[in-house]
Amino acid sequence: MNEEVQRHSVHTLVFRSLKRSHDMFLSNQGLLPAVDEKAEMIRRLIKARDSYGLVFDDLKKMEAMKQLQAVEAGPNPPPPGTVDGDAPNANENTIVPYTDTSLTQKSLTNQNNSQNQITNMMRKAPAMPKPKWHPPWKLTRVISGHLGWVRCVAVEPGNDWFATGAADRIIKIWDLASGQLKVSLTGHVSTVRGLAVSARHPYLFSCGEDRQVKCWDLEYNKVIRHYHGHLSAVYSLALHPTIDVLITAGRDSTARVWDMRTKANVHTLQGHTHTVASVICQAGEPQVITGSHDTTIRLWDLAAGKSICTLTNHKKSVRDLVFHPTLNMFASGSPDNIKQWKCPNGKFIQNLSGHNAIVNCLAVNPEGVLVSGGDNGTLFFWDWRTGYNFQRLQAPVQPGSMDSEAGIFSMIFDQSGSRLITTEADKTIKIYKEDETATEETHPINWKPDILKRRKY
Template sequence: MMSVMSEDVVKHSVHTLVFRSLKRTHDMFLSDQGALPPMDPAAERLWHQTKAKDIYGPILAQVQRHQTRGQFGRNAAWSLTDQSQATATGSTVAVYAGSGPSGGGRAETGPVTDGVKGAGPSAVSVRKPMALPKPHWHAPWKLYRVISGHTGWVRCAAVEPGNEWFCTGAADRMIKIWDLASGKLKLSLTGHVSTVRGVAVSPRHPYLFSCGEDRQVKCWDLEYNKVIRHYHGHLSAVYDLALHPTIDVLVTSGRDSTARVWDMRTKVNIHTLAGHTSTVSTVRCQATQPQIITGSNDSTIRLWDLAAGKSMCTLTNHKKSVRSIALHPNLYMFASASPDNIKQWKCPEGKFIQNLTGHNSIINCMAVNSDGVLVSGADNGTMHFWDWKTGYNFQRCQAPVQPGSLDSEAGVFAMTFDQSGSRLITCEADKTIKIYKEDDSATEESHPVNWKPNILKRARY
């Protein structure tokens, strides 16, 4: 009995020693495998062909059958005869393996044999590299006029439809009307008892609408220059207002977390758009769905159905408060501004298009013209000019502070283009109104487009 057990122990120990010896030998000579004589190319090719035929034989036969019937894809890179010639000669071809992050295809070269580099239509069809839209060249903008007259922060501006004058509202409780061509003061309207936060001029009536932190919404008759209607209903400060382009409807939003729809003539509160959980700081109207768009400090954007008075969609992509929304004058799109980034959306369902990153500050206002120039203004006085189509930031500038003001008063609160889109009016914390225009002396050579697209950032959320 003892002899049998000793034999098993010896066999087991010998087996273990042999196994360990083999492993040690393998590890010892592993580094010397590169010094082995190279394999004969003809023998290696024959081995590859045999292995490919064994594994992919039925698939290769099916592909060849489709090729002979002429049912191969439209983008087939080689025909059956070309494939047989390439297989026989072991020649190399370049195959686009797809589009990388930089937008260009990645070319792979290798011997085209039966099964090496794949012999199916998906492996040899040539994909075109992704074509990116290049930004249009825009002339840089320059400051050409500074208008003083208000004695408080200038908070809002609006241009009348005839493009002859514009009006501004400020923390001095005044609404002032200025001549657009000369910049001279034409009229001052008093009536608000707190900061005027929003103004709008009706394109179909001689009416000017204003709202302020005194919870009042007023309608001014510009033929008599006095208030003819009040719209009562907001429970707190009113921060923005917008006129519907085709219906006699006025929409206001404020600190009571609601947007209210008013009948312009009867002063009836048609809808109270409730759903936001914080201040509704901006509201915009358009003729098509969604007819009302609101942005709030609860970092959401809501698209509203005007007929039903209900929210159609809530966009939650922003991580911080949304203070400004700008509608594109020609495209069925809009942009929203938040301290994290500016986002572009497509109507009517609010489809996200792209991020515009780089303006790392609290963005108070935006404006866009028909040439595709989007401008954003921030709390620290910086202004960024963007190409709408590609999101290319072609100009950055710091608004100069009015002499006598503090440097901390360099803030842009509101901006708007005139009706032609060639003048930009900004309202600032140094109590001035600044007007910008394009630099006529700039050319594509003097201010070239330095565009470096980042597809990964654009493709993410």
């Protein structure tokens, strides 16, 4: 009995509450503002455009195509069974359609506009531009002397000599013209992974897997400064062209900015989540760019020591970066492909696909020849502007070494851009030059303009 009473009282309360709410909203309904029909119509149009905009665009294109086909086909003949007004058996009961000249002019104008739109669309169709002709490259010299994998190379600004660092812990300086050994520098206790020669001072900078960064005075061939701070192997270094600043990067996922003279760690550029394999530096913005095994490229503000933006287009580790010597652009190399970017915002330009290997290193000269070196000893030569692959080479393995020791670890053009120096896993240094006897007739460009260049993102 008590349960029935309680249930009845609960139902009564709920009913009263609903009635009170209903009466309250009903009484307030007259106070609401009137519906603005114009605003409501605009809202519906925006919503329809947002939801079905692509469908509307497709419909417009289809209508434009139909109108263009109708214009090209000409006036339609009268259907069979109808009587022409000029025929002899025409009478007064013949139905003559009403034609408005203004409407006819309007329809013709619309047809002309749609025809122009379609013509513009056809003009914008992507076509592969004709690549510039480059002479083929050939191997001219093989230099032996290191007792381990040759991991890095740097050319002196005067173009007289170049330096190489290897797994035998020695830095060797070679005469560029003759290929003769000039000096061997010892001091590292592990593999030398990065070298840079200053254009403003008689200094050579080196870094290695022993976590050391050294500054060598080339007048005395001695180490005069050490830069301590990296927690693991240092894989890459770069010099700022106008400021006395050194940037190093390595396996501790950071890039560090050093004051060259005071040895102070000015900035620690943090943000990467894996080994930083490459760092490059320039005077313009962005001043520092790093590529990492976490598949990202970061552009840094050197003054603030902060990341400006992160490029995530690569799907595999970024092994090397290189600036174009004359254009405000750079390229990145990875096992998935090579990508070109525009500074200062890192705008993606194009993919260079086809080098099906782990791309360890890149080099580019002022003539627009981009070279990529793979871990299987392959060299691919590309035209920078069009991304056309005009030559492929397989580096010959040094006699006595294994076939597997065919990897190319680093490469650089000399200051003139006419000689390419590569350092390899067969413990040799190879120098390539352009074939002076080649012409456009002997080595034509295999260019097919009807094949459209597809962009892969």
